[in-house]
Amino acid sequence: MSKSKHSIPKGILFAAAALTLYSLIPYALEIILKDPSVIGAESQLSGIDFTGICGMLERSFYFGFVMCVLYFFAGFYRKGDKTRIYAQTAVMIGSYVWFLYIINFGNLENFAGFDIGDAHVTMDIFITGLLGIMILVNLLKIPVYYGQYVDNREEFMETYDPDAYVLYNADSPDDSVRKTRRRRNR
Amino acid sequence: MKAETAARTLYSVVAIAVAVLMLAPVLSTLLNVSEGSWNAELSIESRYDLAGMDADSLGENITEAVGDKIGCRVIYGEYSDRVNSSNAYEIARNIKDSSAISAKVVDLDGNILKQQSIKYRNGICERTVTDIHLPDLISGLSSVKITMGFEGSGLEVPATSSTVSDGNVIHGDFTIPYAVKYAALALGCDQYIHVSVNYASSFKMNFNNVLDTAHPDYSFSVSGKYSDVISGIPKGDSVSGKIGDNVSFTSENGVYTMTSAAGAPSGALLKGLTPDGISIASGGLSVWISEETARGLSDVLKELEIRSGGFL
Structure with a gap:
């Protein structure tokens, strides 16, 4: 009897890591910015208004739950399983949407404020070029996912799909073209 | 090399390169940032071009520069007078009666004082000259655009000149006619300075600074x-x-x-x-x-x- 192709504990581990990264850390930062006394600081940085930054962290906190679900599936499917590539691609798309969402699709009005004498300055940020650069950087994750799949495919089949592994090794080791075709057909 | 390792190496190199390029200006500034330089400041040296300033606005500017400091002097042409907040307008009239073309206010040690902005007034308009010192964290600014306007009215007047020095000091020079200013303030609109700058080629930042609030007595x-x-x-x-x-x-x-x-x-x-x-x-x-x-x-x-x- 073959072992399970999926791992719920790993899924939970991935989800917990995503929850920490996308929700809990931003939430903690937001609490500290709103009330620095929680970490022993005496008062807020004088003259600086963090309302916009807190809004960003709050959006990250909420979207973190979506990322948590996506990451669960990325961990749930084992390395070498083709479905893991789809799950990781969903995570990649999710992380880009998360980025767009926390920066309010590039429009960060009232991002931060400063006091200047008796007056108050508010700072708006409009992010333009970074949106395109982030797409390119994210797309570079696809070769990583596929590379991971290729590197672990044989071990995955040997451990979790012995029947397919027998078929995989039926040809001579030099018959790489047919081997690759079979691997793809799986 | 394994396929995943090769792909991950490529990804890491690109990601680090992008991060370095994007964050280099901020990181280099952070290394040199000092305590107290986090706050933005609106200040300009108290040097006045007397040609565009009447006695009242000169008096007002000197008063703002001197504040409650003692031992200050105003230097104009070849003359120098002691000045404080109570005799500023009287000194201003003397200065205007002289043939001096410029004046400056210095403290007890001879250092030029600073004030939030310098106002030049004549019968039809008001000119405001100021330097906006942004926090040290923000540097490498370019393509600055400054406008002065009135919130909620749609009234905006572009700066007659705007330049950036030292990466994060924006010099603004605005002229606003009284007809525009009085009408907008009578409508209950706050007067603001709007600064729009391009930063690190991927960000555009706007700064809105409320200069004058609506006057209930208008x-x-x-x-x-x-x-x-x-x-x-x-x-x-x-x-x-x-x-x-x-x-x-x-x-x-x-x-x-x-x-x-x-x-x-x-x-x-x-x-x-x-x-x-x-x-x-x-x-x-x-x-x-x-x-x-x-x-x-x-x-x-x-x-x-x-x-x-x-x-x-």
Whole structure:
């Protein structure tokens, strides 16, 4: 009897890591910015208004739950399983949407404020070029996912799909073209 | 090398390169940032060009520069006088009576004082010159655009000049006609400076700084056949002149009046509008406002006229 192709504990581990990264850390930062006394600081940085930054962290906190679900599936499917590539691609798309969402699709009005004498300055940020650069950087994750799949495919089949592994090794080791075709057909 | 390792190496190199390129200006500044340099500041050295400044505005500027400091001196031409907040206006009149073309205010040690902004006033407009010192964290600014406007009115006047020095000090020079300023403040709009800068080639940042809040003592009414009257403005010398071809104005005893023979001033302004805008002139003084600003002024006056229940 073959072992399970999926791992719920790993899924939970991935989800917990995503929850920490996308929700809990931003939430903690937001609490500290709103009330620095929680970490022993005496008062807020004088003259600086963090309302916009807190809004960003709050959006990250909420979207973190979506990322948590996506990451669960990325961990749930084992390395070498083709479905893991789809799950990781969903995570990649999710992380880009998360980025767009926390920066309010590039429009960060009232991002931060400063006091200047008796007056108050508010700072708006409009992010333009970074949106395109982030797409390119994210797309570079696809070769990583596929590379991971290729590197672990044989071990995955040997451990979790012995029947397919027998078929995989039926040809001579030099018959790489047919081997690759079979691997793809799986 | 395994496929995953190769792909991950490529990804890491690209990601780190992008991060370094994006964050390099901020990181280099962070390394040099000192305590107390997180706050933005609006300040300019107290050096005055006396040609564009009347005695009252000179007195006001000196008062702002001196504040409650003692032992200050104002240096003009070959003269130097002790100055404090109580004799600033008297000294200002002496300075204007002299032939000096510039003046500066220094402290006890001879250091030039600083003030939030320098105001130059004449009969028809007010010029504000200031330096906006952004926090040290923000550096490498380029393509700066500064406008002065009034919240909620749509009235905006671009800076006559704006430059960046030391990466994060923005020099702004604005001229705003009284007709525009008084009408917008009478409508209850706050005056602001809006600074738009490009940063690190991927960010565009806007800074909005409220300069002057709406004055509750400004009031608007209509009078006679076609006159708009704004009361409660600062009292100064009597001035009269024309706004375009169809509207005349007077400023006297704290009352600014715009009168037209061609219907309500709000509409008459538009009748005299040219593609270059409209001129506001009095004696030898004149200032142009753009077509967009003139339309904004017309809208503000129309709103005020409607609120006051006149010209219906």
